[in-house]
Amino acid sequence: MSKVRILREFVAARWWRPLRTRAAVERRQARLLRRQLRFLRRRSPYFRDLLETHAFDELPLMDKSVMMNRFDEINTVGVRRDEALALAIANERSRDFAADLGANSVGLSSGTSGHRGLFIVSPRERDAWVGTVLARTLPRGKLTGHRIALFLRADNSLYESVGSRAVSFSYFDVHTDMAENIRRLDDFQPTILVAPPSVLRLIARAAEAGTLGVLPQKVYTVAEVLEVADEGRIASALGQERVHQLYQCTEGFLAHTCEQGVIHLNEDSVLFEREPLDDERFTPIITDLRRRAQPIVRYRLGDVLRPRATPCPCGSALTAIERIEGREGDTLLFRGRDGRTVPVFADVMTRALLYAEGFDEYRVVQTHASLLEIALDVLDDRTTDSVRHEVQSLADRLGCERPEIVFTAYERDGSVKLRRVVRTWRGTADEEL
Ligand SMILES: [Zn+2]
Structure with missing residues (x-):
């Protein structure tokens, strides 16, 4: 864990990349894509072979089964699937996510397709992720003294180790007793609360019942689609003007809500191609322009996105999304x-x-x-x-x-x-x- 790397990413994501025009977004994406393809030619046997005969936009689409079947040739850190899978399953069973594979973290994703996904993240990528998430979530104004409560289904020990005087994280395992989690949450007094909607609904109920004293400044949902009815109920119970969203899945950190509550795609580090489903909706094909341990290239997600018809008043040139809908x-x-x-x-x-x-x-x-x-x-x-x-x-x-x-x-x-x-x-x- 390098605080310098986290800070550098935080500053870059928050202030150095305002990306006020589409042209600026596209220039940045083109530059990162060239660099990423050079890297893949050198380091990923799977992509080296494909890129000899295919241009980027001709590469076959990936999905979870391709990722799992060709895992050993796709990843660039020499990790073998069976070894990583065994470790990830052992971590999941023991619910102790301290064990890593070399310097890299491995984990399992449940996904919604029923397949099991495997992800691998290098320390550098972990730090970049933490920095970006902080840049996207910390409110305007005072940046220090935040306490961030994260409810997650499975992860490694990453979050607890981020604590510093400026920002502290507390990790809550959603598999443990929720009454106990809510007691801990009440002690922790988070300024920012991040949890899946199903967990937020339980926390909202606790707040309504008076077992949760201090309310957070900002509330973010992750991991599940936020339904309209849930949003209203969670917001009112937790005293929020709106519930924010982080669109984060195994394949990457894909979108976030701005101060206006509008979802924007993280096009500063992810390229989105669109496969149209009907006149309004598309399913995204994503290329992570920076992730290297486990490259995500032209990866077809099952989610359904509906772009916003009008630009977001916040002025960001990152594509604004009206809603992320249930999986396809x-x-x-x-x-x-x-x-x-x-x-x-x-x-x-x-x-x-x-x-x-x-x-x-x-x-x-x-x-x-x-x-x-x-x-x-x-x-x-x-x-x-x-x-x-x-x-x-x-x-x-x-x-x-x-x-x-x-x-x-x-x-x-x-x-x-x-x-x-x-x-x-x-x-x-x-x-x-
Ligand atoms: Zn906006």
């Missing part, structure tokens, strides 16, 4: 009355259910072509009627057949990523998006 795999497929397959984005379903009444927790799972299983924490007739009515109205609006609905009891599961809208039914090949 969680787009439901309804059957149109004309026989077509109609995609129903998770966000669309979630918004439809905003109008239904009587419950707090829900989960919608499409288990078959025309069958939804909807789990609710309240199952009385009034509630199920209200939900059925909203789902049917949505189907009608979209010109689709009304799906059959089976209601079940909602069960909490803190160990999996919260996905409120899920499709387990895979459909037939031509119905896939």
